[in-house]
Amino acid sequence: xxxxxxxxxxxxxxxxxxxxxxxxxxxxxxxxxxxxxxxxxxxxxxxxxxxxxxxxxxxxxxxxxxxxxxxxxxxxxxxxxxxxxxxxxxxxxxxxxxxxxxxxxxxxxxxxxxxxxxxxxxxxxxxxxxxxxxxxxxxxxxxxxxxxxxxxxxxxxxxxxxxxxxxxxxxxxxxxxxxxxxxxxxxxxxxxxxxxxxxxxxxxxxxxxxxxxxxxxxxxxxxxxxxxxxxxxxxxxxxxxxxxxxxxxxxxxxxxxxxxxxxxxxxxxxxxxxxxxxxxxxxxxxxxxxxxxxxxxxxxxxxxxxxxxxxxxxxxxxxxxxxxxxxxxxxxxxxxxxxxxxxxxxxxxxx
Amino acid sequence: xxxxxxxxxxxxxxxxxxxxxxxxxxxxxxxxxxxxxxxxxxxxxxxxxxxxxxxxxxxxxxxxxxxxxxxxxxxxxxxxxxxxxxxxxxxxxxxxxxxxxxxxxxxxxxxxxxxxxxxxxxxxxxxxxxxxxxxxxxxxxxxxxxxxxxxxxxxxxxxxxxxxxxxxxxxxxxxxxxxxxxxxxxxxxxxxxxxxxxxxxxxxxxxxxxxxxxxxxxxxxxxxxxxxxxxxxxxxxxxxxxxxxxxxxxxxxxxxxxxxxxxxxxxxxxxxxxxxxxxxxxxxxxxxxxxxxxxxxxxxxxxxxxxxxxxxxxxxxxxxxxxxxxxxxxxxxxxxxxxxxxxxxxxxxxx
Numbered sequence: 163x164x165x166x167x168x169x170x171x172x173x174x175x176x177x178x179x180x181x182x183x184x185x186x187x188x189x190x191x192x193x194x195x196x197x198x199x200x201x202x203x204x205x206x207x208x209x210x211x212x213x214x215x216x217x218x219x220x221x222x223x224x225x226x227x228x229x230x231x232x233x234x235x236x237x238x239x240x241x242x243x244x245x246x247x248x249x250x251x252x253x254x255x256x257x258x259x260x261x262x263x264x265x266x267x268x269x270x271x272x273x274x275x276x277x278x279x280x281x282x283x284x285x286x287x288x289x290x291x292x293x294x295x296x297x298x299x300x301x302x303x304x305x306x307x308x309x310x311x312x313x314x315x316x317x318x319x320x321x322x323x324x325x326x327x328x329x330x331x332x333x334x335x336x337x338x339x340x341x342x343x344x345x346x347x348x349x350x351x352x353x354x355x356x357x358x359x360x361x362x363x364x365x366x367x368x369x370x371x372x373x374x375x376x377x378x379x380x381x382x383x384x385x386x387x388x389x390x391x392x393x394x395x396x397x398x399x400x401x402x403x404x405x406x407x408x409x410x411x412x413x414x415x416x417x418x419x420x421x422x423x424x425x426x427x428x429x430x431x432x433x434x435x436x437x438x439x440x441x442x443x444x445x446x447x448x449x450x451x452x453x454x455x456x457x458x459x460x461x462x463x464x465x466x467x468x469x470x471x472x473x474x475x476x477x478x479x480x481x482x483x484x485x486x487x488x489x490x491x492x493x494x495x496x497x498x499x500x501x502x503x504x505x506x507x508x509x510x511x512x513x
Numbered sequence: 514x515x516x517x518x519x520x521x522x523x524x525x526x527x528x529x530x531x532x533x534x535x536x537x538x539x540x541x542x543x544x545x546x547x548x549x550x551x552x553x554x555x556x557x558x559x560x561x562x563x564x565x566x567x568x569x570x571x572x573x574x575x576x577x578x579x580x581x582x583x584x585x586x587x588x589x590x591x592x593x594x595x596x597x598x599x600x601x602x603x604x605x606x607x608x609x610x611x612x613x614x615x616x617x618x619x620x621x622x623x624x625x626x627x628x629x630x631x632x633x634x635x636x637x638x639x640x641x642x643x644x645x646x647x648x649x650x651x652x653x654x655x656x657x658x659x660x661x662x663x664x665x666x667x668x669x670x671x672x673x674x675x676x677x678x679x680x681x682x683x684x685x686x687x688x689x690x691x692x693x694x695x696x697x698x699x700x701x702x703x704x705x706x707x708x709x710x711x712x713x714x715x716x717x718x719x720x721x722x723x724x725x726x727x728x729x730x731x732x733x734x735x736x737x738x739x740x741x742x743x744x745x746x747x748x749x750x751x752x753x754x755x756x757x758x759x760x761x762x763x764x765x766x767x768x769x770x771x772x773x774x775x776x777x778x779x780x781x782x783x784x785x786x787x788x789x790x791x792x793x794x795x796x797x798x799x800x801x802x803x804x805x806x807x808x809x810x811x812x813x814x815x816x817x818x819x820x821x822x823x824x825x826x827x828x829x830x831x832x833x834x835x836x837x838x839x840x841x842x843x844x845x846x847x848x849x850x851x852x853x854x855x856x857x858x859x860x861x862x863x864x
Contacts, residue, residue: 258660269661298660302653302864309609309649310620312684317668320683332671333663336687513653513864 166390168363169199176366178202178388190242192389195454197235198360200388202373207385210356217249217356218348220384222341225257225272225297226265229282230408231487232400234455236360236389241287243358250354251288254296254344255279262333273299281506282411285498290505296344301511304343307350312339314378315371323371342372346381357384362391392454395447397426411495415488422448422484428469429476440472441479448476448483456486517741519714520550527717529553529739541593543740546805548586549711551739553724558736561707568600568707569699571735573692576608576623577616580633581759582838583751585806587711587740592638594709601705602639605647605695606630613684624650632857633762636849641856647695652862655694658701663690665729666722674722693723697732708735713742743805746798748777762846766839773799773835779820780827791823792830799827799834807837
């Protein structure tokens with residue numbers, strides 16, 4: 163996978179560093195497959211971890227969100243570090259932002275969504291003994307750290323970074339202080355100096371300002387990984403508000419197979435042509451997902467070769483992808499069903 | 514006492530109502546002496562109280578504050594309602610605003626000040642069984658109500674009302690949502706529909722916007738009393754940052770007597786002239802304080818007459834004022850000294 167346009171922009175215009183320049187990267191699929199292609203200060207974080215210094219992952223979610231396959235790369239990266247280095251994962255679920263940004267109608271709805279997401283994440287595989295959810299409506303003490311940080315950033319900077327207009331509400335204008343509080347929480351509360359924040363490339367501007375605030379307030383700047391987005395299933399940009407662009411972890415088998423059957427394909431128009439010319443795996447959504455998320459390089463190479471030669475049809479690669487996705491999601495749903503709410507409740511930080 | 518310029522402005526330009534238009538006012542010195550000269554919806558509040566409907570007083574303080582005689586009118590008004598109608602008094606102490614506005618250097622300092630103020634207020638006379646302090650750093654749950662209300666007010670309105678500049682921090686820009694949360698707290702949390710907020714005339718603009726937010730968020734608009742400022746002891750505007758303008762409740766007897774000895778006087782330049790021409794009680798600080806805060810109309814009339822005739826000197830009225838102030842403050846200090854911290858701690862709201 164080539165560097166995405168987002169990664170290129172972050173590197174060229176905003177001083178991010180290509181992962182390829184690191185002397186050593188973790189041997190994990192999200193790095194190997196270049197799903198993660200740029201970073202800020204990851205070298206320092208990684209070297210601290212290897213020296214057994216205290217570290218943590220900070221990985222936020224919006225309370226309006228619905229988990230889908232697009233989240234897999236971030237979650238698996240977090241899990242890799244949690245398992246391999248036994249470090250805690252802090253997961254802020256920004257129920258307040260969901261409300262002030264109008265993504266949910268009521269604070270009650272935001273709270274309910276947050277609790278559901280927390281449960282889903284534990285079911286996903288996060289270690290309940292080492293995972294901590296910050297739901298702002300519950301852990302309202304986050305407000306004290308937000309106030310501390312709010313003093314270090316002015317309205318003009320927020321306007322320039324977030325593009326908020328004067329007719330937008332003041333909760334939205336304040337939220338960057340809360341987001342900064344989330345990111346600095348492991349340092350402030352748990353004295354963990356090395357914090358890694360995996361984000362989408364589109365969030366970099368927000369985190370850049372949080373890093374500046376961190377520095378102004380006397381904290382260490384957290385390290386950043388830019389985790390690329392996957393293309394939407396139907397070839398459009400993936401969006402939770404467009405159900406056909408994403409495969410949700412709540413989808414049933416029938417829905418998953420139906421969505422994948424309509425996935426954007428790199429095959430030829432007719433079977434005859436396909437057998438003659440072969441498919442184009444570089445634009446084929448099933449191939450891309452299989453390559454990036456589900457298969458080892460060897461497993462994928464085999465499929466790619468056959469697909470290029472026309473020995474595998476579009477339908478064939480769709481079926482392979484669908485089988486993998488169904489297996490993965492069914493296992494998740496089974497764990498979710500069997501998960502005791504009490505286990506999750508213990509992971510939600512209280513005042 | 515004539516209507517102050519502030520009261521006149523509030524009435525003429527901003528739709529406040531003169532107290533004189535009420536068909537009935539409470540028989541209490543702050544009303545009788547026109548220390549309270551204008552209001553918003555006080556008639557509704559008062560009539561609800563008399564019908565034994567649920568009511569509350571909401572009276573805030575800044576954590577950077579130091580109690581002085583200028584606070585007496587507000588506190589005594591609050592106490593009058595608390596005692597006579599057995600209603601709770603909620604006292605938000607805005608430690609967060611003190612910090613983001615730079616009135617204190619650290620959040621820790623703001624918290625310490627807040628606790629000291631809470632203790633002083635209980636010593637002042639507030640009923641510990643029916644007084645509740647909202648210290649934002651402790652009762653961080655106030656943030657949830659602030660977020661709810663923050664959605665109902667935009668940046669332009671805050672800018673217009675508070676005059677904040679774009680280079681001022683975002684904590685300051687958010688604070689109006691927290692202030693609104695304080696004011697609506699008795700309604701939201703305790704289902705008390707009738708809330709009275711006594712404020713200085715200079716705070717009216719802030720409370721006007723809070724009343725608008727209340728209404729947009731489906732709450733009843735709290736009633737307002739405008740409690741006038743007293744002139745500073747030395748004739749300047751009273752300000753806690755200028756110790757000679759105010760008599761603090763922490764001043765010792767010597768300091769009090771010294772300040773009053775230098776108080777602005779309405780007497781003549783020489784004793785001979787004074788005996789001949791008499792003093793002017795309308796500009797004499799000692800007379801004003803005695804009249805407005807310490808004496809019954811009959812007691813004051815006697816002094817006024819003698820002062821006007823020159824039978825009482827400036828020194829004489831200063832001594833009468835000093836004796837009253839010393840007695841009042843010594844009693845307060847004695848109660849403060851004997852007050853158990855545990856009693857105060859119970860009055861501080863917890864999450």
